Amino acid sequence: MRLEEADPKGLVRESYRIEGITPGECRSILVDWALSLPLDAPMKDAIRTVMAEYALGAPDHPMSKVLQDGLMTPDAPKRRGGRAARVGGA
Structure with missing residues (x-):
C-alpha cells in the first residue's frame, strides 16, 4: 500500500510533528x-x-505505541448468513 493511500489526510504524519502529544490525543x-x-x-x-514511514524513526513517540496496539487488535468478524452459516460451506 502506498503512503498516500495509507494516510490520505496526513493525520498520522502530523501527529508525529506535535510536540508533547499525549497517548489519548x-x-x-x-x-x-x-x-x-x-x-x-x-x-x-x-x-x-x-x-514503516514514521514509527521506525520515532519508536518512543506515543503514536508509535498506539499504532502498534492497532496491529494487535483482532480482525473484524466476517458476517456469514444463509445456508453457508448453517452448514459450514464456503
Whole structure:
C-alpha cells in the first residue's frame, strides 16, 4: 500500500510533528485517521505502511505505541448468513 493511500489526510504524519502529544490525543487522531480510509482499505496494511514511514524513526513517540496496539487488535468478524452459516460451506 502506498503512503498516500495509507494516510490520505496526513493525520498520522502530523501527529508525529506535535510536540508533547499525549497517548489519548494519539488515539483520538487514530480514530479520525481510520475514518478517513476507504471502506475497503485493509486497516492493518495501512497501519504497517504508516509505521514503516514514521514509527521506525520515532519508536518512543506515543503514536508509535498506539499504532502498534492497532496491529494487535483482532480482525473484524466476517458476517456469514444463509445456508453457508448453517452448514459450514464456503
